[in-house]
Amino acid sequence: MDVGVQQATLKKLVSSRLGSLAESVDEINGQAVAEVTAVNLRPALSTLKESPELKFDYLSFVSAVDLYPRSPRFDAIYNLYSTQRHHWLRLKVPVAEEETLPTVSDLYATANWHEREVWDLFGITFDRHPDLRRIVTSDHWFGHPLRKDYPVEGRGAWPLGANVLQNIAEEGMADQADIASSEMGPARHITLNMGPQHPATHGVLRLALELDGENIVDCIPHIGYLHTGIEKLSEHHNWTQNVTHYGRMDYLSPMNNELAYCLAVERLIPDLEIPKRAQYIRVLMSELTRIISHLVWLGTHALDIGAMSVFMYCFAEREKILDLYEMVGGERMMTAYIRIGGCAADVPEGFEEAVQGWARDFQHNLDINHNLLTKNPIWKERTVGIGVLGREESINAGISGPLARAAGVDWDLRRDNPYSSYEEFDFDIPVETAGDVYSRYLVRMEEMVQAHRIVLQALEKIRETEPGTHVSRNYKYVPPRREDIDASIEGLIHHFKYWTEGIPVPTGEAYGFIEASKGELGFYLVSDGSARPVRVKVRGPSFSNLSALPRMVQGHLIADVVAIIGSIDIVLGEVDR
Amino acid sequence: MLARILIIFVVLLTAMAYTTYVERRFLAWFQWRMGPNRVGWLGLVQPIADGVKLLFKQELIPRMADRFLYLLAPALSFIAAFAIVSVIPVTRHFYIADVNIALLLVLALSALGTYGVILAGWSSGSKYPFLGSLRSCAQMISYELALALTCIGVVLLAGSFSLQAITTQQARMWYVIPQVVGFLVFMAAAVAETNRSPFDLPEAENELVGGYHTEYSSMKFALFFLAEYVAIINMSMLAAVLFFGGWQGPLLFGSGLAGLSGLFWFVLKTFVIIFAFIWLRATLPRFRYDQLMKFGWLVLFPLALLNVLVTAWIKVFV
Secondary structure, eight states: OHHHHHHHHHHHHHHHHHHGEEEEEETTTTEEEEEEOTTHHHHHHHHHHTTTTTTTOEEEEEEEEEEEEEESSSEEEEEOOOTTTTEEEEEEEEEETTOEOOOTTTTOOOOHHHHHHHHHHOOOOTOOTTTOOOOOOOOOOOOOOTTTTTTTTTSSOOOOOOOHHHHHHHHHHHHHHHHHSSSTTTOEEEEEEEEOOOOOOSSEEEEEEEEEEEEEEEEEEOTTTTOOHHHHHTTTOTTTTTTHHTTTTTSSHHHHHHHHHHHHHHHTTTTTTOOOHHHHHHHHHHHHHHHHHHHHHHHHHHHTTHHHHHHHHHHHHHHHHHHHHHHSSSSSSSOOEETTTSSSSSSOOHHHHHHHHHHHHHHHHHHHHHHHHHTTTTHHHHTTTTTTOOOOOOOHOOOOOHHHTTTTTOOHHHHHSOOOGGGGOOOOOOOOOOOOOOOOOOHHHHHHHHHHHHHHHHHHHHHHTOOOOOOSTTTTOOOHHHHHHHHHHHHHHHHHHHHHOOOOOOEEEEEEEEEEETTTEEEEEEEEESEEEEHHHHHHHOHHHHHHHHHHHHTTTTHHHHHHHHHOOHHHHHHHO | HHHHHHHHHHHHHHHHHHHHHHHHHHHHTTSSOSOOOOSSSSGGHHHHHHHHHHHOOOOOOOTTTHHHHHHHHHHHHHHHHHGGGGOOSSSOOOOOOOOOOOOHHHHHHHHHHHHHHHHHHHHHHHHHHHHHHHHHHHHHHHHHHHHHHHHHHHHHHHTTSSSSHHHHTTTTSSTTTTTTTHHHHHHHHHHTTTTTTOOOOOHHHHHTTTGTTOOOHHHHHHHHHHHHHHHHHHHHHHHHHHSSOOOOOOOTTTTTTSSSSSSHHHHHHHHHHHHHHHHHHHHOOOOOOHHHHHIIIIIIIIHHHHHHHHHHHHHHOO
16 A cells, blocks of 8 residues: 555544544654643553554654743653554643653553653653653753753753762662562572673663572663763754764664664655665665674674674674775764765775675674574573563563564564665565564574675665765755856855755654664654754664563573573663663 | 602693683684784793783772681682692602592592682672572582592492502503493583583673672682683593593504603693683583583483493493
């Protein structure tokens, strides 16, 4: 079905199902948006979730926009998706500064962390939330940083006086005492603090574990140690500059982040056409990115379980792809290669041969790891049946990507909501049903093989397109080429406007998403027509995936915790943003 | 006698240092990288540089530690590991002591070494080492038994506990042939005994940070490190003595290679077994603590027991 027709029927369906629960149902930039009041929020969500034609079973994120000085001040955003019908819907709930919202964390488990984040960054309170604490900033932070009246440079020095440190220490003790006295008394259980400096937490993640012997009784993750305020910064840089922020988020798959952001911006600009060549280059690079991200996952995951050679083999292989990265982007990690309107440059001479050279040996190099692990009895004992998360549970927990596919959710945005011409490519989507660490391993291993297939196809397609068409020629949004600046006054004017004012992105809002290596990576953008975004919400897959960790580790041993963390494949840069 | 002790002590220390070097080089080759090759010719001075570095590191004793046990633990590990060498016959004439209960002594001392690990974890007053030492207790109980039982198989064949006697008994046939099951169980138990991958649970870096030695620094850490590598060498020497005829050359070339000294054969055999230790480390993932116990009790222990029974039956009736 044509996407436009699909959207129209979806809009009709949503407004008929919601009836008077919704104030309005619109289509903004090709995406359905319904506005509801705070009172109707929970009934509306239940209706959307239960209705058999809509089946919005997956909550992608909860966020908010500060529209100061509008009254009511905030818009709370609930982004919904149906993993069966594959359609999107955004709920918008206007909230005044003194108003509260009902929690939806009982309807969607994933809302728990997302609502905490909204409270932390915007100060919107959620009634009956089970655990409304700050999540990305420190417990001792004051103010809510994403409000418009909170200065981007902060509010002076962080008051880390002796009392604050003392408080932190005391609270830590109290935490321990709480956990220890909760069930069987302090004599029986020990509290173990894992991280933020620990070899297997993959960054600055802290887990407070309650242990009975080595069995996990309870697990409380603490995040935010790497919170850099990327969303706040994005509101203070122009649309073009912002690209550079996102490579630093999930630093193991930089081009994925850039692509998701650019797709979101391009959705905001209806008259910006992306040439085919640019789309194919984007597909090629994002599949290479998937492979490097999965290679780092495999290496570190295997290292956590004690297979140290795999780590080295994976990094050696990753190095070759980083060389390809360097060829196109000039950098190994923070490439900023994918730009609004296309790519920063055409692929260089010799690139095709280089990719083919890499592709020739890839399967063989992957098989080395297969031989070491896939049938290894120790590896299987360590991974089969560990960290199981069922199908329904994982959808409810907002889990996407390989983790969801390992639990039997047959959903891949590349196939179900194709972007960047993915519909022209031929690839399979591996799905397993067990939902344990081993099936996550199998899914990712197969994904690398499929990504390799897509890379070769993309290479074919790039060859068929005309060189030099790697970026749009719409100079309102794209820097003009040198010869156009020299030849025409329009070119010169565009050049001047582009670099002095930035690009005039039309007023509106859009959600751009991709199937990143770790799951659904999306950017929700709000524009007021100026050169800078009003709001950039990053929906990182790691954040939602990590929030299900306590459920996965329940009843396992410490050794399994590291296996499970490895299998989630988190990057703290993206979790904390 | 004193001269012999001194020679063995110095040689063993050097051997231990170079075992770390060899391990790092081999691991590097397994993993497509270079390994230490900068300090001295081919990186040969690297172990000495490491030793000097460890000597000059800052000493730290945690506030919550039990000072006496905390200081005793590394010494205990180290002494137990080194004492084992005293009964191992390097050649027909070169050894420190040939006692008639040598094998018992070896088992006793290697069990004593585990106390070092347990005490280290307990006295550090910290949670990760504590968990590491708990694991070590569990591991010791599960493996020591299987290890001792495989030794019994050899003792039954040789009719003596003296390692020198066991060696000379193998003039015609190495015990690895009649005792092949015993040998495999012995090797598995030896890897567990020395806390090596895939049984390196007490110090599992990725789970317990450093395990029992997390809170140790400087020379005290180095002593644990020394003890671990000396234990590897000990177990390899013991395997060479018990199953491969110690200093005796292979029967096949018996007379032809008589010129080669017993020392050559002994070192060669030991080295091959050390290499097997390294190879395992490069290949296998780590067991989980409960799986390891299960493996010890349900696989290794019954196998070792069966091996003893069959050996005894053969010895008596055949």
